[in-house]
Amino acid sequence: MGGRGRGGYRGGNKRGRTQRRDFKDGRPNVWKKARPEGEPGPDGERGWQPFVTESQAYDKYYKKQGVVPPEEWDLFIETLRKPLPTCFRINGSGQFAQDIRDQMQHDFFDYLKEGVEVDGEMLEPIKPLEWYPGQLAWTLSFSRMQLRKMPILERIHEFLKQENEIGSITRQEAVSMLPPLFLKVETHHRVLDMCAAPGSKTFQLLEMIHKDDKPGCSPEGLVIANDLDVQRCHLLIHQTKRMCSPNILVTNHEAQHFPGLRKKGKEYAASLKSGDGVTGDAADEEMGLLFDRILCDVPCSGDGTIRKAPDIWKKWHCGLGNGIHTLQIQIAMRGVALLKVGGRLVYSTCSLNPVEDEAVVGEMLRQAGGSLELLDVSDELPGLKCRPGLKSWMVRDKRRWLCSASDVDRHRAGVIVPSMFPSGKGWDQSSPEESENLVVISEAAGEVVEGEPGEAKDKEEEVEDVEDEVAAEPEVASLPLERCMRILPHDQNSGGFFIAVFQKVAPFKMHPKLKEQKKIEKRQRGQSKDSSEKVDEPVEVVDSATVTVSSSSPDAGNDAGIDAEMVDQDPSVSESSPVVPVEEGTSPVAKEGENIEQGGGIKDEIMGSTVDEPEALNGSEDKRREEKRVQQQGRWKGVDPVLFLEDEQVIESLISYYGIKDSFPLRGHLITRSEDVSRLKRIYYVSVSASDAIKLNNRAGGHLKITSAGLKIFERQAPRETVAHCAFRIASEGLPVMLPHMTKQIVHTTRADFKLLLNEKAVPFHAFNEPDFMNALQSLLPGCCVVVLPERNEKGEVDLTRSTAVGCWRGRSNVSLLITKAEAGQMLQRLNLVDEESKTVEKAPDVIPVVDEEEKPEESVEQKP
Numbered sequence: 013m014g015g016r017g018r019g020g021y022r023g024g025n026k027r028g029r030t031q032r033r034d035f036k037d038g039r040p041n042v043w044k045k046a047r048p049e050g051e052p053g054p055d056g057e058r059g060w061q062p063f064v065t066e067s068q069a070y071d072k073y074y075k076k077q078g079v080v081p082p083e084e085w086d087l088f089i090e091t092l093r094k095p096l097p098t099c100f101r102i103n104g105s106g107q108f109a110q111d112i113r114d115q116m117q118h119d120f121f122d123y124l125k126e127g128v129e130v131d132g133e134m135l136e137p138i139k140p141l142e143w144y145p146g147q148l149a150w151t152l153s154f155s156r157m158q159l160r161k162m163p164i165l166e167r168i169h170e171f172l173k174q175e176n177e178i179g180s181i182t183r184q185e186a187v188s189m190l191p192p193l194f195l196k197v198e199t200h201h202r203v204l205d206m207c208a209a210p211g212s213k214t215f216q217l218l219e220m221i222h223k224d225d226k227p228g229c230s231p232e233g234l235v236i237a238n239d240l241d242v243q244r245c246h247l248l249i250h251q252t253k254r255m256c257s258p259n260i261l262v263t264n265h266e267a268q269h270f271p272g273l274r275k276k277g278k279e280y281a282a283s284l285k286s287g288d289g290v291t292g293d294a295a296d297e298e299m300g301l302l303f304d305r306i307l308c309d310v311p312c313s314g315d316g317t318i319r320k321a322p323d324i325w326k327k328w329h330c331g332l333g334n335g336i337h338t339l340q341i342q343i344a345m346r347g348v349a350l351l352k353v354g355g356r357l358v359y360s361t362c363s364l365n366p367v368e369d370e371a372v373v374g375e376m377l378r379q380a381g382g383s384l385e386l387l388d389v390s391d392e393l394p395g396l397k398c399r400p401g402l403k404s405w406m407v408r409d410k411r412r413w414l415c416s417a418s419d420v421d422r423h424r425a426g427v428i429v430p431s432m433f434p435s436g437k438g439w440d441q442s443s444p445e446e447s448e449n450l451v452v453i454s455e456a457a458g459e460v461v462e463g464e465p466g467e468a469k470d471k472e473e474e475v476e477d478v479e480d481e482v483a484a485e486p487e488v489a490s491l492p493l494e495r496c497m498r499i500l501p502h503d504q505n506s507g508g509f510f511i512a513v514f515q516k517v518a519p520f521k522m523h524p525k526l527k528e529q530k531k532i533e534k535r536q537r538g539q540s541k542d543s544s545e546k547v548d549e550p551v552e553v554v555d556s557a558t559v560t561v562s563s564s565s566p567d568a569g570n571d572a573g574i575d576a577e578m579v580d581q582d583p584s585v586s587e588s589s590p591v592v593p594v595e596e597g598t599s600p601v602a603k604e605g606e607n608i609e610q611g612g613g614i615k616d617e618i619m620g621s622t623v624d625e626p627e628a629l630n631g632s633e634d635k636r637r638e639e640k641r642v643q644q645q646g647r648w649k650g651v652d653p654v655l656f657l658e659d660e661q662v663i664e665s666l667i668s669y670y671g672i673k674d675s676f677p678l679r680g681h682l683i684t685r686s687e688d689v690s691r692l693k694r695i696y697y698v699s700v701s702a703s704d705a706i707k708l709n710n711r712a713g714g715h716l717k718i719t720s721a722g723l724k725i726f727e728r729q730a731p732r733e734t735v736a737h738c739a740f741r742i743a744s745e746g747l748p749v750m751l752p753h754m755t756k757q758i759v760h761t762t763r764a765d766f767k768l769l770l771n772e773k774a775v776p777f778h779a780f781n782e783p784d785f786m787n788a789l790q791s792l793l794p795g796c797c798v799v800v801l802p803e804r805n806e807k808g809e810v811d812l813t814r815s816t817a818v819g820c821w822r823g824r825s826n827v828s829l830l831i832t833k834a835e836a837g838q839m840l841q842r843l844n845l846v847d848e849e850s851k852t853v854e855k856a857p858d859v860i861p862v863v864d865e866e867e868k869p870e871e872s873v874e875q876k877p
C-alpha cells in the first residue's frame with residue numbers, strides 16, 4: 013500500500029496494468045520547450061550564457077585538503093563542470109509503488125534501455141539508482157537538444173512533471189535521498205527534521221512513516237519539520253501537502269534553540285526526586301519532546317551543489333565554511349539533546365569542506381562525551397560508492413594554512429575556533445588561553461563571512477597566491493572519523509555530499525565548561541536584546557526550577573534518564589523571536605495594527621484560518637466569542653494559535669452529515685487556527701501522535717511555534733442552510749483520509765459517467781448514462797458529496813487504495829466538481845480517459861467550475877483575495 017496524494021483516494025492513482033497509457037504513441041506534448049543554450053530568442057537576444065566553471069581558490073583549497081585523491085582530480089573537476097542528471101523517486105512503497113515503476117519501465121525505460129542514437133550521439137539510458145531500495149529511484153540525463161529531437165523524451169519530461177505535481181513521484185537529487193534512508197525510520201517513530209525546507213527529505217520521512225498504511229488508518233509516528241526561514245516554511249508546507257498526512261507539524265524555530273517542551277517547576281523537580289517510574293503521557297511530561305530519529309541537514313556553504321548552482325564557482329571562498337561551522341555544531345548538539353537514548357541522528361551537508369563536515373562530527377563526539385556513537389553504515393546501502401571521512405585536514409584563513417588552534421592569531425580567535433581542527437583541542441582540554449577562545453565562540457556563530465570587506469580581500473589574495481607555506485604537520489584526529497561518508501560527484505555522476513550517522517547510547521550530560529559557555533552566550537543574547545539594560549547587572553541564566561534540579565542533585569537528570577541539555581536550556585525563551593505572554597482572557601494573536609513581522613507575514617496556508625475583519629458584533633456574538641477564548645493556547649506573535657475544535661454543534665453536524673464512523677474520531681483531532689468558531693474557514697485533522705505533541709506543547713507552556721498542523725480536512729461551505737445541511741465541505745487533501753470512514757454523501761459511478769463529470773465539470777442528473785448513479789445522486793442531501801470510481805480486487809470488493817474519488821457539489825438538478833479544471837484534466841489523464849482528439853490537457857486557471865448560478869456552491873475560500 014502507499015502512494016498518497018491529492019485528487020482522489022490515495023491520490024486516485026490508478027495503476028492497474030489494464031489501464032496503462034502508452035506514452036510512446038503520438039500524444040501531443042504540452043511541456044514548454046526551454047530555449048537551447050546560446051540559441052537566440054525570438055527577439056534575437058542571446059539566451060543562456062555559460063557560467064565560469066573554474067576557481068583557483070576552490071582548486072587550491074580542495075587539492076590541499078586531500079578530499080580527492082590527486083590522480084582523480086581531473087575527473088572530479090571535469091564532472092563538476094557537467095550538468096547534474098535528473099533524478100526522481102517513486103513515492104510510497106509496496107505494490108502501489110511497484111505498479112508505477114513497472115508502468116514507467118514498460119512505457120519509457122525499456123525503450124530507452126540502450127542503443128538509442130540522436131544525431132550520432134548515443135542517449136544515456138534511464139537507469140535505476142543502484143543503491144536505492146526496490147529500484148524505486150531513477151536517473152536520466154538528456155541534453156535540451158536531445159529533448160527537442162526526440163518526442164518521447166519530451167513526453168517523459170512532461171510525465172515526470174505531472175506525476176511530481178500530483179505526488180506519485182518526487183524529483184530529487186540522488187544524494188539528497190540518502191539521509192532519510194540512513195535514518196531507518198519506522199512507522200511508529202517520532203522524527204524531527206531540524207532544517208527541513210524546502211522539504212524533499214521531509215517528504216521522504218513522511219513516506220517512511222506511512223509506508224504500511226492500511227486504508228483509513230494513520231500510523232503512530234510523527235514528523236516535525238522545522239525551518240528558521242518562514243518563507244521557506246511555505247515551501248515546506250507546499251511540498252508536504254502532497255502527502256496528505258495528518259502526522260506532520262511544521263514549526264518555525266532556530267534549530268539550535270528548538271524547544272524541549274519540558275515541564276518545569278516544583279512539580280517536575282518533585283517527580284525527579286521521588287524517582288517514580290513514569291510511562292506514557294506522564295513520561296512525556298517529564299522528558300519533554302524527545303525523538304527517535306533526528307535529521308540535521310544543516311545550512312552549509314553548499315559547494316557540493318556546484319553542478320546545479322554553477323554561480324558557486326565565482327562566489328566560493330574558504331570563509332564560507334569557516335563562517336558556518338559553529339552554527340552547524342550548535343544545531344547538531346541541540347539534536348543530540350532532543351534524541352532519545354537508542355535513537356539515530358543523521359548529520360548531513362551538501363558541502364565537501366572538512367571544516368563543515370568531519371570537524372563538526374568530531375566536535376559532536378567530544379561534546380557528547382560518550383553519549384554518542386558514530387556508526388559505520390557504509391554497507392547499509394549496497395551499491396553506494398562513498399569515501400571514508402578524513403582524519404586530517406587544515407583550516408585556511410587569511411591566506412594562511414593553519415594546522416592547529418595554536419597557529420591561530422589572537423585577533424582571529426573568535427572566528428577560527430579550536431573545533432575546526434582535527435584534534436578539536438578546545439573546551440575539554442584547553443589551556444587558559446584557549447579557554448578564552450571558548451568564550452568568544454559565540455561571536456563566530458552565524459558570522460556572515462560572505463561580502464565582508466576583509467574576506468573579499470582575502471579571496472582575491474588567495475587567487476593571486478601561488479604557493480603557500482604550511483607551518484607544521486596537520487593534526488590527525490584520534491576519533492573514528494573514517495566512519496563518515498563523503499560522496500564525490502565523479503563516483504556515480506551525482507552532487508557532492510557528506511553524511512555521518514550517530515546513535516545515542518547514553519543520556520547526554522553537558523560538560524560543565526560547555527554549560528558555562530552556554531550561560532555566557534545566553535547572557536550575551538539577553539544583553540543584545542535590550543541594550544538599555546545595565547551590562548554588569550547579574551543575569552539569571554537558568555530559571556529557578558532548573559537551578560533546583562541541577563544544584564540539588566547534579567545527576568538527577570541522568571538518574572531519570574534525562575539529558576543535561578534539556579535541563580539546562582529553555583530554548584524557546586532564549587530564542588530571538590519575542591514571546592508574547594498569554595494572559596488569561598486575552599488573545600495571543602497579533603492585534604490590529606501590531607507588527608506581525610516576527611511571524612514573518614505568514615500567509616493563509618501557514619496561518620490557517622485568519623478570518624475576515626469582524627463586522628459589528630452583536631451582544632450574543634460577543635458573548636460567544638468570549639466563551640471561545642478558553643480555547644486559547646498559542647503564544648506566538650503573528651502566528652495564529654493552534655486550537656482543538658471543541659464546538660459540539662460543528663462536530664456533530666460533520667458526523668451526521670457525512671455519516672462518519674466511530675473508527676474516525678474527530679474529537680481531539682480537529683484543529684482550528686481561529687478562536688472564533690462562528691467564523692472558521694478551515695479545519696485541520698491531526699493524527700494521535702500530532703495531537704499528543706500539540707497537547708504536550710500546551711501543557712509545557714506553548715513554546716512550539718507551529719505554523720502548520722496536520723492536513724486540511726474541511727473548508728467552510730455556503731452558509732445558506734437551506735442549501736447545505738453542513739457548513740463544511742471536504743477539502744481534497746482530507747478526502748483520502750476520511751473516505752474509508754464515510755457512510756453518507758458518497759456515491760459510486762462508472763468510468764463513462766466519471767469521464768462525463770470530469771469533462772463537463774457540472775452535469776445535470778438526467779445527462780448521466782447510468783440510472784442507478786443518477787438515482788443515488790438524487791437521494792443525497794444537497795451540498796458536498798463524494799463521487800467514487802471504484803476499483804475492485806479479485807474477490808470483487810472495492811479496493812479503496814486503487815479507487816479514485818472526487819469531491820462534488822450536489823445541487824438541485826445537477827452535480828458539479830469541487831476541484832479545478834487542471835486537477836480534473838490530470839485525473840482524466842491518469843485514468844486514461846482522455847479522448848484521442850483532445851489529448852492536450854489545457855492548464856486552466858484555478859477556479860471552481862461554473863455551474864448554474866442558482867446552484868453555485870460558495871467559492872472556495874482559496875479563491876478569495
Ligand SMILES: C[S@@+](CC[C@H](N)C(=O)[O-])C[C@H]1O[C@@H](n2cnc3c(N)ncnc32)[C@H](O)[C@@H]1O
Pocket residue numbers: 188206207208209210211212213214238239240241244265266267268309310311312343
Ligand atoms: C540544506 S537546507 C535544508 C534542505 C532540506 N533538508 C531539504 O532536504 O529540502 C538548510 C535549511 O536550513 C535552514 N536554516 C538555516 N539556519 C537555520 C537555523 N538556525 N535553524 C533552522 N533552520 C535553519 C535554511 O532556511 C534552509 O532551509
